[in-house]
Amino acid sequence: MKIEIGRLKQEPGAVEAFDFLLSPAGGEEDYVLLTPIHVKGTLTNGGNDFRLAGRLEAKVRLACSRCLSPVEQELAVDVEEDYGYEEFAEVDPFIDLGDIAAQIWLTSIPMQVLCRENCKGLCLQCGKDLNEGDCSCPKEEIDPRLAALKDLFHK
Ligand SMILES: [Zn+2]
Ligand SMILES: [Zn+2]
Incomplete structure (x- = not known):
């Protein structure tokens, strides 16, 4: 999802809304995405920086960290983050929010899930x-x- 940043950058207070589906490429080993990642929110020019606010949602399958059986889970990640103007890799006049969302997603996957609270493991x-x-x-x-x-x- 590309967002035109030229106008946003020049106008403090300007808001750009986004709502898109993200299917990151790549062989993740620790989990399987069962749905595309739904990314929704706004990018605001805060005067000195950009404010990204929104939510990422997807259904994933992970392995129970005790018995390794598959666990399906709805993951939702709330994002509220400030970015310096120079922090976005800008290909004038656009930035690719998909890359940013994919990074946020990667750092939000829980490392430990249990299939049940009292899983006895292997x-x-x-x-x-x-x-x-x-x-x-x-x-x-x-x-x-x-x-x-x-x-x-x-x-
Ligand atoms: Zn288990
Ligand atoms: Zn045994």
Whole structure:
């Protein structure tokens, strides 16, 4: 989405509204976009800088950080940010808000999601999903003090 910046730059208080869909290219590994990113808001000439205010929304699929099962989530990111006049890569007289929105999006993806609040995760030894039931791996939860005693008796 290109916004003409020439007029906006010359007129303090001028507002330019935008509303577009963004489908960033590229192989993201940590998540899958299930919908394009809906970007909506305004760019205002604040007198000394630009004020970007708006919202980014999309549905994504991420992996649960404990059991790795897929989690679908609606993500919404509110943006309110000031940019110096010189901060936009300007190709006179336009700037590409798509690039800026894509960057904001990338830094907003949550790194940690859980499929459920009490997800039990995977067994560290056999890899079984413990939400589906216990595995038969030995549970090594011996109190270190007891372990020391046990050693003593075996000597
Ligand atoms: Zn999980
Ligand atoms: Zn196991």
